[in-house]
Amino acid sequence: MSVLFHRLLIVGVGLIGGSLGLAAKARGLVDQVVGFGRTEANLKIALDRGLIDAYTFDPAEAARGTDCVLLAVPVQATGPVMQQFLPYLSPGCIVTDAGSVKAPVVATLESLVPDSLPCVAAHPIAGTENAGAGAAFETLFEGRLCVLTPTTRTNTDALARVRALWEGVGMRVEEMDPEVHDRILAQVSHLPHLIAFSVINGLLQAFPPSTPPQSEQIDPLVYAGSAFADLTRVAASPVEMWRDICLENRDALLAAISGFEAALTQMKAAVSEGDGRALSADITRAREERQRLTRLREKE
Amino acid sequence: MSVLFHRLLIVGVGLIGGSLGLAAKARGLVDQVVGFGRTEANLKIALDRGLIDAYTFDPAEAARGTDCVLLAVPVQATGPVMQQFLPYLSPGCIVTDAGSVKAPVVATLESLVPDSLPCVAAHPIAGTENAGAGAAFETLFEGRLCVLTPTTRTNTDALARVRALWEGVGMRVEEMDPEVHDRILAQVSHLPHLIAFSVINGLLQAFPPSTPPQSEQIDPLVYAGSAFADLTRVAASPVEMWRDICLENRDALLAAISGFEAALTQMKAAVSEGDGRALSADITRAREERQRLTRLREKE
Numbered sequence: 001m002s003v004l005f006h007r008l009l010i011v012g013v014g015l016i017g018g019s020l021g022l023a024a025k026a027r028g029l030v031d032q033v034v035g036f037g038r039t040e041a042n043l044k045i046a047l048d049r050g051l052i053d054a055y056t057f058d059p060a061e062a063a064r065g066t067d068c069v070l071l072a073v074p075v076q077a078t079g080p081v082m083q084q085f086l087p088y089l090s091p092g093c094i095v096t097d098a099g100s101v102k103a104p105v106v107a108t109l110e111s112l113v114p115d116s117l118p119c120v121a122a123h124p125i126a127g128t129e130n131a132g133a134g135a136a137f138e139t140l141f142e143g144r145l146c147v148l149t150p151t152t153r154t155n156t157d158a159l160a161r162v163r164a165l166w167e168g169v170g171m172r173v174e175e176m177d178p179e180v181h182d183r184i185l186a187q188v189s190h191l192p193h194l195i196a197f198s199v200i201n202g203l204l205q206a207f208p209p210s211t212p213p214q215s216e217q218i219d220p221l222v223y224a225g226s227a228f229a230d231l232t233r234v235a236a237s238p239v240e241m242w243r244d245i246c247l248e249n250r251d252a253l254l255a256a257i258s259g260f261e262a263a264l265t266q267m268k269a270a271v272s273e274g275d276g277r278a279l280s281a282d283i284t285r286a287r288e289e290r291q292r293l294t295r296l297r298e299k300e
Numbered sequence: 301m302s303v304l305f306h307r308l309l310i311v312g313v314g315l316i317g318g319s320l321g322l323a324a325k326a327r328g329l330v331d332q333v334v335g336f337g338r339t340e341a342n343l344k345i346a347l348d349r350g351l352i353d354a355y356t357f358d359p360a361e362a363a364r365g366t367d368c369v370l371l372a373v374p375v376q377a378t379g380p381v382m383q384q385f386l387p388y389l390s391p392g393c394i395v396t397d398a399g400s401v402k403a404p405v406v407a408t409l410e411s412l413v414p415d416s417l418p419c420v421a422a423h424p425i426a427g428t429e430n431a432g433a434g435a436a437f438e439t440l441f442e443g444r445l446c447v448l449t450p451t452t453r454t455n456t457d458a459l460a461r462v463r464a465l466w467e468g469v470g471m472r473v474e475e476m477d478p479e480v481h482d483r484i485l486a487q488v489s490h491l492p493h494l495i496a497f498s499v500i501n502g503l504l505q506a507f508p509p510s511t512p513p514q515s516e517q518i519d520p521l522v523y524a525g526s527a528f529a530d531l532t533r534v535a536a537s538p539v540e541m542w543r544d545i546c547l548e549n550r551d552a553l554l555a556a557i558s559g560f561e562a563a564l565t566q567m568k569a570a571v572s573e574g575d576g577r578a579l580s581a582d583i584t585r586a587r588e589e590r591q592r593l594t595r596l597r598e599k600e
Contacts, residue, residue, distance in 0.1 A: 126525065145522070147523070184520050184523050185523065188521070188523050188525070189523075189527055192528050192531045194564065197567060197587075198567055200589045201567075202487075202559040203559075204589055205562070206487055207487070218480070218484065220487055220488050221593045223425060223484050223485065224593060225425045226428070227427075228492050231530070231531050231533075231534070232492075232590050235586045235587060236594065240580075242583050244576075254572060257568050259506045261561070261564070263505060264561070267546075271494075279543045279547070280543045283543060286496070286497035286498070286535045287536055289521075291536050294536065296521055
């Protein structure tokens with residue numbers, strides 16, 4: 001694999017940023033990776049684990065000689081974080097991101113960043129519920145899908161180079177309209193996270209923990225099997241990241257919630273009425289589609 | 301391990317019944333396992349895989365010499381299925397089950413079964429989304445929890461022997477009131493399944509597949525990451541089993557759905573109002589409780 005970037009600046013060396021640094025270095029896609037972040041403890045872990053070659057808290061130093069900046073921060077931080085590097089980046093430096101919401105990020109970058117710095121918005125659809133440099137691993141992206149959301153303003157050469165970066169770490173890359181991306185991800189990612197949070201919060205409401213804990217009190221989590229554990233796995237995801245996704249993908253997320261609520265209301269009515277035939281129909285439809293997902297994932 | 305039962309009759313040789321047959325034989329808990337079911341193809345798989353030693357479709361032959369009957373069938377089938385063995389079982393034969401709902405099963409068995417056949421209701425909390433003898437495996441129960449729901453009518457010796465059976469295949473065993481069991485399981489198992497079904501059905505509504513499929517049509521499942529896959533895993537569960545659980549645990553399930561809906565409505569309002577502080581609070585509360593579940597499961 002030939003070198004794509006001389007010096008990659010990763011802003012936010014967490015699960016995504018850190019894993020990209022590690023994978024890009026391992027595959028020889030970059031000569032050097034510099035980390036930038038808020039917390040020295042995290043950057044030290046990143047340095048120790050070889051995710052980055054150096055780190056700094058000085059935007060000018062971070063920007064020096066950089067030919068690609070990856071913003072891997074909570075989506076609402078995209079604008080403010082980008083702003084601090086703008087005075088120092090050399091013309092031609094590619095700006096890219098890894099945010100889970102694309103339309104507002106594209107709008108922010110296109111209004112903020114001068115034409116001399118080509119922007120390419122990206123969403124590598126990969127992750128776990130764990131956060132920080134300690135959770136990063138080299139194979140995170142392998143076989144997964146990365147969506148690029150170019151617009152009429154996107155520089156073709158920069159688009160090709162960002163595509164090569166994500167393909168270089170093992171992803172399949174696809175291009176899509178930012179709004180379409182946001183509507184789909186609201187359904188298949190953002191809504192599931194909100195549901196996971198709400199399942200736990202509903203349980204806490206139904207079985208409120210008493211303070212101090214009482215010995216005869218029932219802890220419902222003791223009776224949770226793998227269905228509950230898997231369904232709520234992503235409820236352990238980072239707070240700021242998911243707060244920002246909820247805020248930035250508001251309309252698509254509200255629409256997805258309403259659609260889900262309608263489907264749940266239909267099953268609830270069937271339970272309430274003891275309508276076994278309607279329940280069987282709802283379960284069968286969901287089951288067949290879920291089995292199709294299993295087949296899709298086996299093909300990957 | 302000493303032999304607990306001479307001849308164990310397993311009615312419904314699926315994931316649970318089949319895995320128990322295999323595990324009980326492997327650990328020498330039973331001399332012989334006989335299978336009874338509706339589908340010869342499934343019973344042949346069970347025989348080939350060594351889950352059972354023999355099978356029959358004749359209730360009289362199935363009951364002959366049996367000192368323990370395990371009903372591992374969809375919960376609404378408990379009564380009708382039990383009825384066909386009643387004329388043939390010898391006094392002292394223990395009747396037990398593996399149903400996910402306990403109060404109605406206890407009521408059915410206690411009204412139907414004469415005192416000469418001691419009944420012990422049980423719920424081994426173990427499983428996968430896969431069904432049938434082909435999905436059974438020997439270690440399914442290891443380290444998992446089994447809840448027994450004895451009543452004042454339960455025979456103490458039979459209770460101890462059923463406990464020994466599940467402990468013998470590696471489960472931790474706990475006793476609980478049937479109604480309390482049903483209320484907890486509605487929250488940590490039955491509701492999550494309904495949610496998984498509804499997430500898929502909501503998605504099918506939002507992105508209806510066109511017939512015939514069109515090439516430019518978006519398939520949202522292609523963009524689903526591990527969050528969606530894990531959250532919906534149990535949507536592939538067997539239809540009859542889950543229809544029956546929904547019907548039999550109606551009131552507890554409706555209460556659990558309402559509690560979840562309230563928690564989701566609260567997050568939806570925060571999204572709608574752009575209330576980042578409220579979102580952070582909801583996510584943080586869920587996250588901390590989910591991390592507690594991770595610690596609980598690591599201890600097991």
